[in-house]
Amino acid sequence: MAAVNNPALAAFCSLPAPELVLAQVLLRRVATGFELRHVTDREAAQECLQNTALVELRALANHTAAGAFRPIKAAPNLRNGWRCSVASEAELESALNQLYPGAIADSFAAQQAAPPVTHYRAFTARQTGMYRITTMLTDLQAAQVIRACCDARFCLKRRLWTVDGLAPDSAKAKSSIPCLEPCAVMLEFARKAVRMEQEKGKPEVALAPVETALTHPPADPREADFSAPDNPRLLQLLQLQRLAPAAAAPVVQE
Ligand code: SF4
Numbered sequence: 001m002a003a004v005n006n007p008a009l010a011a012f013c014s015l016p017a018p019e020l021v022l023a024q025v026l027l028r029r030v031a032t033g034f035e036l037r038h039v040t041d042r043e044a045a046q047e048c049l050q051n052t053a054l055v056e057l058r059a060l061a062n063h064t065a066a067g068a069f070r071p072i073k074a075a076p077n078l079r080n081g082w083r084c085s086v087a088s089e090a091e092l093e094s095a096l097n098q099l100y101p102g103a104i105a106d107s108f109a110a111q112q113a114a115p116p117v118t119h120y121r122a123f124t125a126r127q128t129g130m131y132r133i134t135t136m137l138t139d140l141q142a143a144q145v146i147r148a149c150c151d152a153r154f155c156l157k158r159r160l161w162t163v164d165g166l167a168p169d170s171a172k173a174k175s176s177i178p179c180l181e182p183c184a185v186m187l188e189f190a191r192k193a194v195r196m197e198q199e200k201g202k203p204e205v206a207l208a209p210v211e212t213a214l215t216h217p218p219a220d221p222r223e224a225d226f227s228a229p230d231n232p233r234l235l236q237l238l239q240l241q242r243l244a245p246a247a248a249a250p251v252v253q254e
Contacts, residue, residue: 009093012104023156023175024078025099033087036095038080049083054091057084057098071185071224073100074157074177103177110160110178118181120146120163124190134190139164141193144244148237149189150179154223185224189233192226 019028026039041049052060063069065079078099086092096103109116120142124134137145143166150159150169157179159169169179182190225231 009089009104012107013089013092021175022096022103023074023100023177024076025096027092030085032085034092034095035083035085036092036099037083038078040080041083046083050081052082052084054084054086054095054098057095061099068222072155072183074103074155074175074179075223076153076156100177106178106180107176109180115160115178116180117160119161120182123161123182124187127187131187131191133194134187136194137190137197139166140244141197142166142190144237144240145190145193146186148240149186149233151233151236153236154233155179188224189226189237192234193237 019026021027021039024039026037026042028035028037037044037049060079060082061070061073063079064077070077084095086095093104121135124131127134142163146159146163146166149155150157152174156175157169157177158171158174159179161179161181162168222228223232226234228234
């Protein structure tokens with residue numbers, strides 16, 4: 001295997017285990033380098049899986065099995081039925097960067113004495129334009145929005161950033177891939193939540209069907225389409241708000 005002058009990758013490759021699960025990907029050391037496959041295909045015979053070249057992994061990660069775009073690559077809907085062999089640590093890094101962009105570098109950064117974590121308040125304080133209003137959520141409202149958006153049903157990254165009153169995620173509940181700051185989907189979801197509060201209403205979804213919709217979500221929803229009333233994150237937020245209304249400290253009108 002080629003030596004790589006990359007401390008993040010070196011730390012990752014120095015793990016003693018012969019195999020490792022990273023979110024939904026099973027990595028194995030093999031005689032020729034490394035093999036990657038979906039963790040649900042752990043026991044599958046090689047000939048039952050589609051050989052996938054390193055350069056094809058990005059396309060594989062871009063869409064679900066049903067063809068929906070995956071805006072969050074750590075969403076737990078990576079398709080299965082494939083395997084990819086790589087010959088070196090450099091190729092392993094490239095493969096992981098296509099499946100889980102930045103995962104190795106972020107994992108290394110998260111292990112440092114002072115991880116570069118940007119919490120909700122600091123992150124939203126530097127927003128401009130249409131996202132400036134994301135500062136208007138109270139801590140309780142923001143915590144509900146974060147819990148809904150970053151739920152393990154939607155994202156397997158371990159959220160290290162927080163807002164007052166909300167604990168970070170545990171690796172056990174999600175994966176070892178850290179989330180160091182709110183992502184674009186989270187920011188848009190927070191903006192949508194502020195707009196919902198300002199409109200003093202919720203999306204045109206009656207509360208009664210919420211649990212049904214949560215139990216039987218759309219087969220392949222567009223996860224970042226927050227204009228869709230049956231968006232799973234919106235439904236999750238509505239359920240959290242119903243359990244613990246956050247209306248005591250309403251969002252201020254612009
Ligand atoms: S902000 Fe939340 S949804 Fe976005 S990548 Fe981080 S943990 Fe996942």
